[in-house]
Amino acid sequence: MQNSRFSPFVSSKNSISKVMLDVIIALLSLCAFAFYTYRIWFLIVLGSALGGAILTEILFSGIFLKKWKGILDGSAIITVLLLVFTTSPLTPWYVAAFGGSCAVLFGKILWGGVGKNKFNPALVGREFMTVFFPLVMSSGDIWSTKRIRYVYEVEWFNFIPNAHWAEFLNELFFVPTGALGEYSAVCLLLGGIYLIFRRRISWHIPVFLLVSFLSFLWIFEDQNLNYSLGGILLGAIFMATDMPSSPSSPTGKSYYGLMIGLVAGLCIQFGAGFEYMSYSILILNGFSTKINQVFMPRTWGTKIDWPKKTEEVFLLTLSILTVTFAVLSLHYYGYIPYLIYVYIIYIIFKFNFSFSKKLHQPI
Amino acid sequence: MMHIPSLKYKTKKQPIAELKEASVYRIPLQSYRSTLLPLVKIGDQILQYQVLAEDVEHQFAAKIHSPVSGKVIAIDEHYISLENDFQQQKITTEIIEFQQLDLERFVQVLKDFGIAGIGGAEFPTNIKYKVEGSEIKSLLINGIECEPYLTSDYAVMRHETEKLLKTIAVLNQIFQPEEIVIGIEKQHKELKKHFEKSFKNYPNLAIRIHLLTNEYPQGGELQFIKSVTHKEIPKGSIPANFGYLVSNVGTILAIYEALFNGIPTTERVITISGNAVNSIGNYRVKIGTPIRHILEELNIDAEDVDIVLGGPMMGKEVADLDSPIKKGSGGLLLFKKQQKSIENCIECGYCVDVCPQHLMPMQFVKGHQEDQNLLSQFNLDHCIECGACEYICPSNLPLMQSIVLGKVELQKMRYAK
Ligand code: SF4
Ligand code: SF4
Numbered sequence: 001m002q003n004s005r006f007s008p009f010v011s012s013k014n015s016i017s018k019v020m021l022d023v024i025i026a027l028l029s030l031c032a033f034a035f036y037t038y039r040i041w042f043l044i045v046l047g048s049a050l051g052g053a054i055l056t057e058i059l060f061s062g063i064f065l066k067k068w069k070g071i072l073d074g075s076a077i078i079t080v081l082l083l084v085f086t087t088s089p090l091t092p093w094y095v096a097a098f099g100g101s102c103a104v105l106f107g108k109i110l111w112g113g114v115g116k117n118k119f120n121p122a123l124v125g126r127e128f129m130t131v132f133f134p135l136v137m138s139s140g141d142i143w144s145t146k147r148i149r150y151v152y153e154v155e156w157f158n159f160i161p162n163a164h165w166a167e168f169l170n171e172l173f174f175v176p177t178g179a180l181g182e183y184s185a186v187c188l189l190l191g192g193i194y195l196i197f198r199r200r201i202s203w204h205i206p207v208f209l210l211v212s213f214l215s216f217l218w219i220f221e222d223q224n225l226n227y228s229l230g231g232i233l234l235g236a237i238f239m240a241t242d243m244p245s246s247p248s249s250p251t252g253k254s255y256y257g258l259m260i261g262l263v264a265g266l267c268i269q270f271g272a273g274f275e276y277m278s279y280s281i282l283i284l285n286g287f288s289t290k291i292n293q294v295f296m297p298r299t300w301g302t303k304i305d306w307p308k309k310t311e312e313v314f315l316l317t318l319s320i321l322t323v324t325f326a327v328l329s330l331h332y333y334g335y336i337p338y339l340i341y342v343y344i345i346y347i348i349f350k351f352n353f354s355f356s357k358k359l360h361q362p363i
Numbered sequence: 364m365m366h367i368p369s370l371k372y373k374t375k376k377q378p379i380a381e382l383k384e385a386s387v388y389r390i391p392l393q394s395y396r397s398t399l400l401p402l403v404k405i406g407d408q409i410l411q412y413q414v415l416a417e418d419v420e421h422q423f424a425a426k427i428h429s430p431v432s433g434k435v436i437a438i439d440e441h442y443i444s445l446e447n448d449f450q451q452q453k454i455t456t457e458i459i460e461f462q463q464l465d466l467e468r469f470v471q472v473l474k475d476f477g478i479a480g481i482g483g484a485e486f487p488t489n490i491k492y493k494v495e496g497s498e499i500k501s502l503l504i505n506g507i508e509c510e511p512y513l514t515s516d517y518a519v520m521r522h523e524t525e526k527l528l529k530t531i532a533v534l535n536q537i538f539q540p541e542e543i544v545i546g547i548e549k550q551h552k553e554l555k556k557h558f559e560k561s562f563k564n565y566p567n568l569a570i571r572i573h574l575l576t577n578e579y580p581q582g583g584e585l586q587f588i589k590s591v592t593h594k595e596i597p598k599g600s601i602p603a604n605f606g607y608l609v610s611n612v613g614t615i616l617a618i619y620e621a622l623f624n625g626i627p628t629t630e631r632v633i634t635i636s637g638n639a640v641n642s643i644g645n646y647r648v649k650i651g652t653p654i655r656h657i658l659e660e661l662n663i664d665a666e667d668v669d670i671v672l673g674g675p676m677m678g679k680e681v682a683d684l685d686s687p688i689k690k691g692s693g694g695l696l697l698f699k700k701q702q703k704s705i706e707n708c709i710e711c712g713y714c715v716d717v718c719p720q721h722l723m724p725m726q727f728v729k730g731h732q733e734d735q736n737l738l739s740q741f742n743l744d745h746c747i748e749c750g751a752c753e754y755i756c757p758s759n760l761p762l763m764q765s766i767v768l769g770k771v772e773l774q775k776m777r778y779a780k
Contacts (some may be wrong), residue, residue: 006763008750009698010367010511012756014713073706081430115709115758183504202712248712248723297721299742300585301597360762363708363728 016114019243020074022200026191027081027238033187035179037151038089042180045169046084048093048116049100053080056101060109067113075114079103080121082238085181086127086140086231086278095133102128110347112355115363119285120242123278130275131340149176177228181238182230190236201241204253205260209236212261220269227268227276235264235277245285252295260284261316270328279331283323290316364578364586365717365755367511367676367772369550369578374514374636376649377644379522382391384449387606388431388651389442389687390415394424395485401443407435410454414475415443425487430629431651442687444724445651464622466495468500469537472506477628477690481613485691488614491603494538500606502617503591504531506547506554507575507582510674513694513777515632516612520547520554523616524561528568530619535568538608538689544591545612550577579676580749584609587717598720598745607729613693628690635661637675637697639668657695671696676750714762720745721773724752724762731765735776736767744768754779 034042040158056073080100080227087096109116130137153176157169173186181188193203239247239261247256260280267276293313298304330336390401399416411432418424422676429445437444440453459472473489480486504527508516520527520721531543547554555572562570575581575590588607591593613631620626629650634737636643640663648657654672670681672692688695713723723741732738746766753762 005669006753006761006767007671007673007678007680007694008561008676008763009669009678009680010754011703011759012367012755012757015753016709016757019711019757023443034667054773069706071705094588113707115707133536191484199713243712244710246710248715248725275533292723293461293740296723296741297715300720300740301595301745336366344624361732362758363725 014178016075019200020078022195022198023078023238024074024081026200027078027085029191030085030184031081031189033174033183034089036083037149037176037183038145038180039184041089041148042084044093045087045089045091045096045180046080048097049080049084052097052100053104056104056109060105061113065109065356065359073114075108075221076104077343079107079125081118082181082234085234085238086122086126086179089145089148089180090142091129092136095129095136097194099125099129106344106347110351110355112351112359116355117178118288119229119244119282120239122242123239123282123285127282127336127340128279130302131337134337135327145177146209150175167229178228178230179234181234182228185233188230188233188237192233193229195237195241201237202250202253204250205246206236206242208254208257209240209261209264212258214261214265216262216265218339220265221342231277232264235260235281239277240281242282245288247288247291247295249295249297251297252356255295255313256288258285259287260321263320266321266324267328270332272328272331275331279327282326283314283320283327286323287316287320364581364719365751366577369511369577369581370636371512371514371517371550373512374644375517375551377514377518379462379518379632379645379647380649382646382652382657382744383625384431384447384649385652385656386447387436387653387656387683388429388445388447388649389653390427390429390651391444391687391689392416392427392441392443393480393689394427395420395487397424398440399424399427401438403435403437403443404439409433409435409445410452412456412629413454414627420666423487423490425479425489425608425628426652427477428629430628430651447460457765458625458629461622463540464533464537466492466537472621473618475627476617478614478617478621478693479690481617481631481693483615483691484638485689488610488618491610492608494603494608497603498606499538499540499565499603499608500542501592501608502531502534502538502586503607503609504543504545505582505584505587505609505611506545506551506756507587508693509577509579509582510676510678511579512636512695512696513634513674514636515634515645515693517551517554518632518634519612519616521557522653523619524558525617526550526623528561528565530622531570532568533622534610534615535620540608541569543568543687545570546573546575546587546591548577548581549574555744556566561633561637579720579754580747580750583719583747583749585747598747616659631688631690631692633688633692634694635663635696636694637668639699640695650690651687653687654695656679657688658684663697665697667700669698669700671698676754677748703759705760706757708758708760709759711753713757716752717747717755719746724766725760727769728760728762728765729770730768735769735772739772739776743769 061067083103092144093094103121107121107124108117154170157166160166196203264280267279290332373375397418400419401416413429413430414426417426431447432450433448434446436446455505470489470493478488573591616630633648634645671678672681726737726741
């Protein structure tokens with residue numbers, strides 16, 4: 001062949017770092033609120049998780065695998081921020097460092113590096129923390145953060161005469177309870193709008209997720225259901241939209257969002273406690289490849305075979321629900337740790353026999 | 364589809380300039396899916412516009428003619444080389460009575476005068492226009508040059524408006540379409556007024572201008588038909604069967620030369636541009652002009668640059684400076700060499716968003732790399748190789764390489780079965 005190079009000869013100015021930078025920008029206001037509320041406590045958790053993650057990157061990606069290139073692309077920072085945003089400001093520093101390190105190692109590096117992970121690294125890190133530090137992570141103490149709070153409420157909207165509205169707006173901007181990323185619903189939304197505007201995420205996943213989750217709550221109207229608006233928004237906008245672990249076609253994304261909402265609702269209903277968002281997103285992460293196949297866009301000029309498609313979607317939904325109930329049963333009997341042990345063995349095997357040989361392939 | 368900075372302002376305002384004749388021409392024998400058979404021998408004296416080669420085997424592709432008079436000095440499997448004697452002794456061509464042209468005769472004229480789709484693939488126009496039996500609803504004139512940098516079609520529309528309309532009037536008489544539509548990109552909307560002024564001279568034509576968005580790849584035939592008529596035609600089918608006849612403005616100009624002046628396709632307008640040159644513009648160049656000659660004439664230094672024949676999105680890299688301009692080359696572009704570092708695919712889905720054929724391009728990289736079943740599962744056959752996916756990819760994945768080589772693998776797999 002005469003041609004030594006393939007077209008095109010121009011390219012857009014996109015790069016991984018630019019994508020990552022936008023996500024970090026979107027997360028900054030949440031950092032500000034976390035700092036505003038818990039100051040040094042937030043910095044301790046963030047610092048130790050970041051330290052753990054970066055140390056792991058240098059040790060494994062750099063020294064062990066000799067892939068220095070990707071360390072500074074910003075993906076580790078996002079992983080750590082998201083991880084920290086799901087934890088309490090009272091998380092001990094060594095647990096946070098362990099979480100950051102596991103998120104990077106078991107969530108990303110062992111899959112073969114950035115982009116190849118099948119599960120959201122931040123949530124993987126979080127599950128590792130829960131499983132390996134069960135006493136710390138599930139004690140009630142860790143969430144009694146009142147005594148270390150610097151700010152209890154804001155009164156920014158008290159100038160509004162109607163007290164209800166003022167309170168509502170104040171709380172929309174700031175509620176100091178829950179995990180570190182959940183304090184400001186407005187900032188979460190603004191971050192999401194920024195990312196949609198910059199085309200770093202598409203609206204399908206968050207919108208369908210919220211719609212299906214809220215309709216679930218509405219249908220099974222149950223006062224005891226315990227969820228936090230901030231947590232849901234964090235999950236819908238930042239966790240579920242993690243690029244590598246979510247599907248790529250618009251219809252696939254819509255279905256994926258719908259199913260996360262549904263599974264999250266089921267998890268709450270059947271007693272998964274605080275874990276409802278992590279479980280639902282991780283379960284759907286596992287089906288992402290399959291969703292890409294079933295919800296492949298309709299190729300130009302071709303027709304969709306509706307009966308076949310319906311059957312595929314039906315079977316897919318059935319398997320997602322089966323897995324959900326299996327996970328919920330494991331949760332009920334306290335067997336989730338074994339799931340994590342299996343994951344560890346699986347990923348190490350996979351890395352050893354397959355992923356490590358493909359480190360230099362881009363996909 | 365997506366927006367790409369078009370960079371057409373660089374050459375848009377330039378008139379069509381002429382270029383000094385070269386002393387040697389190399390006439391390409393490769394044609395659309397076939398190789399033409401030379402009709403001349405080394406040492407033959409030839410006249411300008413004489414037929415040099417034709418598709419003897421399939422009687423399918425358009426013939427190719429000599430752009431100058433002179434002598435045949437070499438023939439190999441790819442080129443016939445001519446030495447120009449600068450005498451411009453023309454062969455006498457017949458005068459075509461286009462008032463009484465019927466379809467059969469017209470198609471023969473197209474073939475004899477070497478007219479091929481000028482938009483890149485060089486699809487023989489005589490095949491496209493062979494529409495016996497199918498009613499032509501719309502005659503669509505494609506003035507969308509969606510490739511960045513290129514303005515040769517623009518220059519033709521701007522400066523050869525009369526010729527285009529005269530030819531369109533003949534086509535109208537042969538095909539009797541219900542309507543004629545000229546598609547133009549919004550970024551060139553000044554052309555709309557320009558055309559409409561001339562429409563007054565053709566009261567019998569049901570013709571209109573359709574403005575389309577500046578998206579890439581709007582100019583691809585399938586995308587163009589959809590944008591103008593809302594009809595989605597599958598890849599590989601013949602538009603005429605659906606009642607559409609699509610021709611590029613450059614092709615219409617070539618038909619004009621054949622019908623009104625008896626001149627076969629021996630030259631075309633190309634854009635010379637890129638980020639590594641200054642002397643840029645639109646030039647009328649003879650088919651077979653070696654690229655080296657153009658660079659020398661325009662004092663372009665070709666050290667350390669990537670030279671591309673065609674557009675930046677779908678063009679081919681020029682490895683040999685002695686290779687010539689072909690019927691389908693819309694541009695000669697020079698780019699500064701750039702290093703792209705390939706990162707991991709982050710599954711951002713941008714390639715899926717921009718693919719005009721609604722494919723999932725990243726799957727082809729995986730398919731080419733390890734699991735060939737993915738290639739057919741994700742419909743690689745439907746790819747039109749527009750390059751949009753690789754353009755947008757933040758990780759610079761070798762998508763086009765996987766696509767081109769993947770198609771070869773797919774062919775092999777089919778043969779094996
Ligand atoms: S645009 Fe590139 S990085 Fe993004 S999904 Fe496609 S191939 Fe992967
Ligand atoms: S897959 Fe083919 S048709 Fe789709 S964007 Fe890439 S080159 Fe164009």
